Amino acid sequence: MRKLGLIGGMSWISTQTYYRQINRLVQKQLGPVASPPLLLETLDFRDHYDLREDAQWEQSSKELSETAKRLEDGGSTAILITSNVMHKVYEDVAAAVSVPVIHIADCVGKKMAADKIERATLLGKKSVMTEGFFRKMLVAHGVDLMPPDAEAAEQLDRIITAELKLGKATRDAERALKTIITVNEQQGAKAIILACTELEQVVDIDANVLPIYDTTRIHCEAAADWILTED
Structure with missing residues (x-):
């Protein structure tokens, strides 16, 4: 199996949903004891909770991009942003890494x-x-x-x-x-x-x-x- 990187923490509720669903989908194909190789970094949701100003979005984009780089360095062959809203900075995150960032x-x-x-x-x-x-x-x-x-x-x-x-x-x-x-x-x-x-x-x-x-x-x-x- 290929390793997947997850940018989580926005919120922890959504992160657990991603983790649970991806594991169940893989188990459906490979059996009940299979578990996919996932690399997860969760962010502090307080920093991404209520972004209004351009400067706030720029800082958030920078943090997600740096997280994506660490996930790539850790061996992730593709990356997911586990939030619909945070796909607003998708292009910046995708440009920061050489592996695919799968757009929701x-x-x-x-x-x-x-x-x-x-x-x-x-x-x-x-x-x-x-x-x-x-x-x-x-x-x-x-x-x-x-x-x-x-x-x-x-x-x-x-x-x-x-x-x-x-x-x-x-x-x-x-x-x-x-x-x-x-x-x-x-x-x-x-x-x-x-x-x-x-x-x-x-x-x-x-x-x-x-x-x-x-x-x-x-x-x-x-x-x-x-x-x-x-x-």
């Missing part, structure tokens, strides 16, 4: 294109829903994204930041997500892109009114494929 939205776009899903709603942190760094990658694969709803973006930002990233999954959050998904179905969405790792705590990915494209699950599948592919 690229993986999702490829899968949706293969499934011929054209009209979808993107749900996640406000920056993921509204800024171009994530949306443009999906659009490049032919995915027609519905315009972001400003009110839903604010609501989701609050739920994710104040509750889910702290491991607090409430019934109110479950009801809020169910309502948002139902409204989007009524407005013509053919699929939901769940672009926040922590949202799995309040959304039943496998039993919903619309197909759910969980970016974390798809990213982990790409990671397992990489690990299991022979050089």
Whole structure:
């Protein structure tokens, strides 16, 4: 198996999800006692929690890039950023290393294109829903994204930041997500892109009114494929 590097800690909730899912995917192929060679460095989430100014993003980008270099030096043959939001600095991180950095939205776009899903709603942190760094990658694969709803973006930002990233999954959050998904179905969405790792705590990915494209699950599948592919 090929060694994979993970940049984690944003949040620890998402990091454990990546670790668990990648291990289970590898075990599904190689048996219940198999465990993939993973190199994990977790960052202090306080330094990447609420970035607003350009200078803050530049510092965060520098730290992720330095982490990626250490993972490469440790023998990682590819790297994952275990956060949707932090793919905002993807290009800087990818430029800092000579090994591939597997882009989460690229993986999702490829899968949706293969499934011929054209009209979808993107749900996640406000920056993921509204800024171009994530949306443009999906659009490049032919995915027609519905315009972001400003009110839903604010609501989701609050739920994710104040509750889910702290491991607090409430019934109110479950009801809020169910309502948002139902409204989007009524407005013509053919699929939901769940672009926040922590949202799995309040959304039943496998039993919903619309197909759910969980970016974390798809990213982990790409990671397992990489690990299991022979050089």
